[in-house]
Each structure stands twice: as C-alpha cells, then as structure tokens.
Amino acid sequence: MKRISAALLTILVLSGCAVTGQPAQPGTAAVFDGNTVTNDQVAAWSTALRDLGFANGPGEALTLLLLQPIAEQSAVADGKVFTDEQVKQDAISWALATGQMITEVTDDQMAVVRMVRNLATQAVPADGDSLTFTQPVLDALAGLEARAEVSPEYGDFSQELFAASVAAAVADIASYSSAEGQISYLVLKRVNGFSPYAQREWMVDEAAKAGATT
Numbered sequence: 001m002k003r004i005s006a007a008l009l010t011i012l013v014l015s016g017c018a019v020t021g022q023p024a025q026p027g028t029a030a031v032f033d034g035n036t037v038t039n040d041q042v043a044a045w046s047t048a049l050r051d052l053g054f055a056n057g058p059g060e061a062l063t064l065l066l067l068q069p070i071a072e073q074s075a076v077a078d079g080k081v082f083t084d085e086q087v088k089q090d091a092i093s094w095a096l097a098t099g100q101m102i103t104e105v106t107d108d109q110m111a112v113v114r115m116v117r118n119l120a121t122q123a124v125p126a127d128g129d130s131l132t133f134t135q136p137v138l139d140a141l142a143g144l145e146a147r148a149e150v151s152p153e154y155g156d157f158s159q160e161l162f163a164a165s166v167a168a169a170v171a172d173i174a175s176y177s178s179a180e181g182q183i184s185y186l187v188l189k190r191v192n193g194f195s196p197y198a199q200r201e202w203m204v205d206e207a208a209k210a211g212a213t214t
Contacts, residue, residue, distance in 0.1 A: 029062055030157075032148040037065045039151070048108035049189065052091060053098025059194030062154055063162065067191075068115050070140040075118040087114045094186075112189075120185030131170055131187075144193065154194045162193035 029037045045061040075081065082090075091105045091113045102109075122134045133141075144157045169187040 028151065029058075029154060030066060030148055030150045032066055032144055033069075035066075035069055037062060039153075041065055044108045045112050048106060048112045051100070051102070051106075052094045052109055052112070053100040054094075054189055056190060057192070057196050059154055059196060060190050060192040062150075063157075063191050063193045064112065064115050064119075066144055066148065066157070066193075067119060067137070067140060070136055071115060071118040071122060074134060074136050075121045078121060080118075080121040082114060082117050084110070087117065090117065094189075116189050117185060119188050119191075123185070123188065131166060141193070150194075155197075157193040158195070159193065161195060162191060165190065165192040 025036075027039050029039050029042050031037075042058050042061045042065065045065060046056055046058055049056045049061065087110050088105045091109045092102060094113065095102045119137070122137045124132050124134060132138075141159050141162060145159050148157050150156060166187070169190055
C-alpha cells in the first residue's frame with residue numbers, strides 16, 4: 001500500500017492544530033497572506049470538480065484555492081508550465097475516466113485542473129511509494145494552520161488532516177492503479193485540510209458526506 005511518508009506526517013503535526021481567526025467580510029471563506037477566497041469561489045470550484053465526475057465537499061475546494069498561489073509560483077519557478085490546450089485535454093480525460101462526457105471545458109474546470117497539475121509538480125517521492133512535498137508547500141501548509149483566517153462554516157485548517165487526506169488518496173489510487181509504483185497526480189484532486197464534520201449540512205454534497213463516513 002502506498003502511504004504518505006512518516007517524515008511528512010511528523011513535519012505537518014509538529015505545531016499542532018492552531019485556532020485560526022475569522023474573516024470579517026461577509027461572503028469570505030478565508031484570508032491567507034493577503035489572498036482572499038470567497039464562498040462563491042469555493043462553490044464554483046466544488047461544482048467544477050463535481051461536473052468533472054469527482055464528488056467533493058467545500059473543504060476540498062477551499063484547500064485547493066488556498067494552496068493555488070504557492071503551487072502556481074513554485075511550478076513557474078521550476079519551469080513547469082502547462083498550456084491551455086494541455087489543461088483542456090486533461091479536463092476532458094478526467095471526465096471521461098469517471099464516465100462523464102463534456103463538450104466544453106469551463107474556466108473553473110480549467111482552473112481546478114491547472115491547480116492540481118501545478119501542485120503535483122511540487123509532490124516529491126519519498127521512501128518507497130510514499131509522498132511528500134517541496135519545502136515551499138510545506139511552509140504554506142504550516143502558515144495556513146497558524147495564520148489563515150477561516151470562516152467557521154469550514155472549521156480550522158489542520159496540517160494533520162491534510163496529511164491524512166493525502167495518505168488516503170494515495171492508498172485509494174494504489175488500490176486500482178495498473179502502474180505499480182507510480183503515483184498519479186490525480187491523488188491531489190481531493191486534498192483537504194478541513195474536517196467534513198465542521199461544515200454545515202447545507203454546504204456538504206451528499207456523495208462527499210457519505211464518502212467521508214466510510
């Protein structure tokens with residue numbers, strides 16, 4: 001079974017789960033290091049993931065949105081830039097893999113796919129089939145727990161929950177992957193640093209809620 005590295009788990013839980021502040025502006029999901037994520041953006045990305053065939057909760061979309069700046073900056077710094085055509089074809093492939101047929105890729109779907117591809121450039125193989133991340137991403141994760149101002153609708157960001165979600169995703173991919181020893185970038189489409197139980201009932205997709213309890 002593929003698992004997240006013990007080193008990553010150790011790094012992520014060193015500071016514990018800090019209580020974050022709350023954003024003051026109505027409609028704001030979270031504020032982190034000068035970047036603001038709105039509830040509308042969370043809803044749009046959650047819908048984009050669902051339309052591509054992936055059930056999800058708002059915590060997953062918010063996690064991706066909060067990590068978007070560091071993932072993009074790091075990918076560009078490493079010279080790993082994906083063209084619009086590459087991202088579009090990836091989105092179509094995502095949908096086809098889950099039995100969905102899309103004729104037009106939306107801007108939000110493009111943004112989600114590009115974010116996951118960028119984050120994957122910062123995923124680093126660790127011992128065996130385990131997975132860790134580059135230092136800029138690890139620093140961002142620590143910063144999210146320590147400094148992010150998050151609406152109580154989502155709960156607090158936890159590095160430990162994020163690490164657990166990555167480990168679960170890697171194990172899930174391993175259960176049906178035909179490429180032994182390979183970790184698909186798709187494991188990163190559902191990373192989540194927020195507890196599904198902190199979300200209000202009206203915010204949680206039924207399929208995602210069912211998956212969180214199994």
